Amino acid sequence: MENKYWIGIDFGGTNIRVGLFKEDKLIHENKFLTEADRGPDYIIENIKKNIQIxxxxxxxxxxxxxxxxxIDPNKGVVLSPVNLPGWDSIPLTDILTKYFEVPCYIENDCNVAALAESLEGAGKGLNIVFYITVSTGVGGGLCINGEIVxxxxxxxxEIANIIVSDKPVKHSFLNPGSLEGMASGTSIIKLAKKxxxxxxxxxxxxxxxxxNNKAAKEIIDSVMDHLARGMAAIAHVIDPNIFILGGGVSNSVANxxxxxxxxxxxxxxxxxRGKIQVKASQLSEPGMLGAMYLVKQKVKNINSKEVL
Known part of the structure; x- marks a missing residue:
């Protein structure tokens, strides 16, 4: 597997980053607007073009x-993401595999970020890593022994829908009192404007x-408390070595x-208590890196099975 080239893609609702890796090192990158309103056919053609370039x-x-x-990572199908209109059961991996004649795999963006942090970031060397992003929304990803679960x-x-409050706060299509509804950047702004x-x-x-703004202190106290309750629920099921906190909100707030x-x-x-680490994410752009590791691991596992 030495001196091989891989493509890692961070596919966001606003921007798409396509990276060329030689082994584990990023050697070239293109970034372009997703233009989500133009639909899947246009975006897929744009991804093809940028991979080719x-x-x-x-x-x-x-x-x-x-x-x-x-998404369904097992089938490689995109299942109607909220911020990607028209992406209803799109077989993205089949499309790109047929076009480039190489294996293609997709995963949830939080999962690939978790993989990158597990292998090269704050979770390096630890067996059970749980990554949480607190940004516009709230998401999570679990890695055990350096592989995505x-x-x-x-x-x-998918921790956004965990119920952490009995308050009838409704957010998007999620449960009332959901973790995302109580602790995301979107919910913080809604509470503040209210x-x-x-x-x-x-x-x-x-x-x-x-x-010491009284209203702001009450909002932040509530947000931190609900996030802590969500983390505790996860910890009692998974018992990770570490929680890694990333995303726009957590990265922009000291301590x-x-x-x-x-x-x-x-x-x-x-x-x-005292046995589960809680640290800030270390990687500024884990998406492409994690996506590259995803496909490397999948190809390696397939090759290992073929040898057996």
Missing amino acids: IKGVHDIEGIGIGMPGP SGASGSAG EGLNVNHAHEVFRLADE FAPNMKERFEQYIYPTM
Whole structure:
């Protein structure tokens, strides 16, 4: 597997990044607008074009893609992500595999971020890694022994819908009182505007809380508490070595991870306290890297089975 070239793609609702890797090193990258409103056919053709440009004369071994869910990673099918209109049961991996004649795999964007952090970031060297992104929404990804755990239907790590509050707060299509509805950047802004705060970004509410604004302090206290409850629920099922906190909200707030650790430990068994690390993510752009590792692992596993 030495001196091989791989494609890793971070497929977001706003931007798409296509990276060419030689083994584990990124050697070239293209970034372009997703233009989600133009539909799957246009976007897929744009992805093909950018892969072709970025790979140049190099033969690639495979393509890995991290993207918003819901998806079926086992079948390689995209299942109607909220921020990708028209993507209804699109067989993305089959399309790209047939076009480039190499294996292609897709995974939830949080899962590939978790994989990158597990192998090269804050979770390196640890067996059980749970990654949480706190951004516009809330998402999660689980890696055990350096590999993604997708679950039977590809829904493992979909923590946004966990119920953490009995308040009838409805967010999107999720349960009332869901983790995303109570602790995401979107929910922080909604709560702030309801209280009359003149803010446009979640980190501004944290800043106002630090300045002893009463309404902001109450909002942030509630958000941190609900996130801690969600982490505790996950910890009692998985018992990870580490929680890694990433995403736009957590990355923009000083001491977010240590503050969350203190909160979270209030809700777990005393025997677990001090044994689960809570750290900030270390990688600035884990999407492409994780997607590259995804396809490398899949191809390696297939080749190992063929040898047997």
